[in-house]
Amino acid sequence: MGAAAEPFLEVEGLEKVFRIRRRAGRLRRERVEVRAVDGLSFTVPRGEMVGFIGPNGAGKSTTVKMLTGILAPSGGRLRVAGLDPSRERVELTRRIGVVFGQRTTLWWDLPLRDSYRLMRRMYRIPAARYRENLDRCTELLDLGPLLTVPVRQLSLGQRMRADIAAALLHDPEVLYLDEPTIGLDVVSKSAVRRFLADLNSERSTTVLLTTHDLGDIEQLCERVLVIDHGRLMYDGALAGLHEVGESERVLVVDLARELPPISGLDGARTLRTEGPRQWLAFPASASAAPLVGRVAAEYPLVDLSVQEPAIEDVIARMYAGRTG
Amino acid sequence: MRLLLLYSTVLRGGFRRYATYRVATVAGVFTNTVFGFILAYTFQALWSERPRLGGYDEAQALTFVWIGQAMLATVALMGGGFEEEFQQRIRTxxxxxxxxxxxxxxLWWLASDLGRAGFHLLGRGVAPMAVGAFAFDLALPSEPSVWAAFAVSVLLAVLVSFAVRYLFALCAFWLLDSHGVSTLSTLLGVFFSGMLLPLTVFPGSFGEAVQQLPWAAMLQVPADVLLGAREGGDVVAGWGFQLGWAAVLFAVGRAVQALAVRRVVVQGG
Structure with missing residues (x-):
């Protein structure tokens, strides 16, 4: 289909400058310009799931706010589904879904079902469609027993799932997710990820995912956009990001007894030891299996775990590599 | 039509949210009743010294007290309406x-606050008024038309009260801590609505001035309608006064909101 190549999100030379007044003495104040987004360009085709990452204050949420139309850009061009977000905000709100991990849109004191009925009115969802979508979300996000429970009584994981359902009842064409798995336990995390993956493949909903959790990105996104200081630092696959950043994973091994630092293993170096426990760094792009095999063969291995690199570290290293 | 459906859903939600907290309602009724007694005895002392003070006889003055207690929560004179949640959402x-x-x-917050006011009128208004009528000789009208006129005036009072509180709540966009503003709002509301003393009691140009302020639309006007101090054309004039303030303050609220929304991002998130 020719439409597949048509970009759904179009961002070209996007800028946002804030003028902030700062104290510069007892009475005097000076105006300071902060360039939160500084010449950002990218496009996302319909149905793609993109990870949007960067350190705190990199300009991610400012960009999302411009994409959703609640903030007008200072410069550049912006189109979402062919609409100009800040000019056609209300029209756009009917076609987008937004989930903020740390914020809720649900009615705190009332049963969950009431909030969903409200969504139905708000987005004017036809009855049959509403029922179908609600049933689907209820089943896949396991909300059945929660519908009659007041929102304030839900656990964090339950509330997050409930919020995700609330954002999807009106069949949005694009879903913005901000830290959708923050604070969730392993079971809830994997339920949310599975649901999002299904949503993307079955309904071809375009998804822009902002997160600090590398696991989210790894399991959901083929493409990653890294931004820092309001600029695009990287656009491509996650694996490539590791290469660019030369990031390392860490193998933590518990040996039967305290031993001198493990050495002589190709591609791995011992970071530190603490009693019988040792930390071995190896390239993130390499498989852990051969390394584990060799340690197990040569040392009295009791237990092990692998630590993924934090996204901030990867980005920091990448940044250092570019400028340094 | 569909918009009406949405906002009526919000309104019903607002009603039911407050209906959830029964203990709070009972505690509120108790407080209103106790305050009602304190004020009623104070007014009795005052009016026996100065009969016809403010143009009311003693029965009317006592009725004024209990109207005030019955409407206190409904028009949220001392806070407790939507504004606390709204300010919280702005701050976070x-x-x-x-x-x-x-x-x-x-409109969203208005619908929600109308739902709350509806619940407070029934849950926090009826009981103190009944206790007051039982304990004192009140000058309550028997004509249904006066009660109907009062009901309209109460609705308009809620609109004005909402518009004022909306403006105060919007301050949260500029002030990180809006407790001071809330306290100011409560003080102004309690004094200038006639909650402490009917506004007609105040002498001279001050007395005339306070009756022109928006707070007068929240209690003084509806109370005068029920007491029969406003009749016929005066009732309509009272409604007009309330509606006028509601319209002006709504418009100002919208303008301030437009300014405030531009600041959303500065608070982060």
Missing amino acids: GDVAVDLYRPIDLQ
Whole structure:
């Protein structure tokens, strides 16, 4: 289909400058310009799931706010589904879904079902469609027993799932997710990820995912956009990001007894030891299996775990590599 | 039509949210009743010294007290309406989520507050008034038409009260701590509505001035309608006064909101 190549999100030379007044003495104040987004360009085709990452204050949420139309850009061009977000905000709100991990849109004191009925009115969802979508979300996000429970009584994981359902009842064409798995336990995390993956493949909903959790990105996104200081630092696959950043994973091994630092293993170096426990760094792009095999063969291995690199570290290293 | 359906859902939600907290309602009724007694005895002392003070006889003055207690929660004279939640959402940045919805922020909160006021009128208004009528000789009208005129005036009072509180709540966009503003709002509300003393009691030009302020629309006007101090054309004039303030303050609220929304991002999130 020719439409597949048509970009759904179009961002070209996007800028946002804030003028902030700062104290510069007892009475005097000076105006300071902060360039939160500084010449950002990218496009996302319909149905793609993109990870949007960067350190705190990199300009991610400012960009999302411009994409959703609640903030007008200072410069550049912006189109979402062919609409100009800040000019056609209300029209756009009917076609987008937004989930903020740390914020809720649900009615705190009332049963969950009431909030969903409200969504139905708000987005004017036809009855049959509403029922179908609600049933689907209820089943896949396991909300059945929660519908009659007041929102304030839900656990964090339950509330997050409930919020995700609330954002999807009106069949949005694009879903913005901000830290959708923050604070969730392993079971809830994997339920949310599975649901999002299904949503993307079955309904071809375009998804822009902002997160600090590398696991989210790894399991959901083929493409990653890294931004820092309001600029695009990287656009491509996650694996490539590791290469660019030369990031390392860490193998933590518990040996039967305290031993001198493990050495002589190709591609791995011992970071530190603490009693019988040792930390071995190896390239993130390499498989852990051969390394584990060799340690197990040569040392009295009791237990092990692998630590993924934090996204901030990867980005920091990448940044250092570019400028340094 | 569909918009009406949305906002009536919000309104019903507002009603039911407050209906959830039964213990709080009972505690509120108790407080209103106790205050009613304190004020009623004070007014009795005052009016026996100065009969016809403010143009009311003693029965009317006592009725004024109990109207005030019955309407205190409904028009949220001492706070306790939507504004606390709204300020909280502004402070935490949650208000950004509300802006992603295809709704009108002001109408949304209005609908929610009307639902709350409806619940408070029934849950917090009827009982203190009944206790007051049982314990004192009140000058309550028997004509249904006066009660109907009063009901209209109460609705308009809630609109004005909402518009004032909306403006105060919007201050949260500029002030990180809006407790001071809330306290100021409560003080102004309690004094200038006639809650402490009917506004007609105040002498001279001050007395005339306070009756022209928006707070007069929240208690003084509806109370005068029920007491029969306003009749015929005066009732309509009272409604007009309330409606006028509601319209002006709504418009100002919208303008301030437009300014405030531009600040959302500065608070982060």
